[in-house]
Amino acid sequence: KQEVTQIPAALSVPEGENLVLNCSFTDSAIYNLQWFRQDPGKGLTSLLLIQSSQREQTSGRLNASLDKSSGRSTLYIAASQPGDSATYLCAVKRNTGNQFYFGTGTSLTVIP
């Protein structure tokens, strides 16, 4: 079974700081990995999707990397803003089956 871990569970940074969120998974036979943002009381918004053949994806101030062999992905947020405050989740799809496995998320607070 695939286990997905996100550490730390919570993170607080001052505005303008660059930061890295971590996602670890136990089974490296993955098809893709997806990063989401969730605001309080809301659904999940897709941020970035990395296919297993890719090493990284970028969207604006966000950059996600993938290292399958070590079972790790990072989400880099540049020049953080208070509007980035949310919970960030990663989800992994294995090569077989249709199921996605989610981490428990990192709650980010950006202090003005």
Place this chain on the structure above:
Amino acid sequence: NAGVTQTPKFRILKIGQSMTLQCTQDMNHNYMYWYRQDPGMGLKLIYYSVGAGITDKGEVPNGYNVSRSTTEDFPLRLELAAPSQTSVYFCASRGPGLAGGFEQFFGPGTRLTVL
């Protein structure tokens, strides 16, 4: 484009009651999913569907049922509600494969309380 819509947004049930959570997507996606999200526990897959008429169990299917009669709709049925089913329920969909990139799109959720 509405994307994935869910109704209702909130619901309070008494123990033993039944209800149906509605989910509709307008992206012509084959794959649809139902998850529940409990505090500190991440999202757990309840049921999923790979197309109209085809459904399968996820990690936590007990106490739930689904049907998929059309591509657009994927309702989740709770029979004999129990306090353990208090949770936030999310419906999601994704495209057919390489063209769709396997990216999941989520609805806004239904917050259910069973008392």
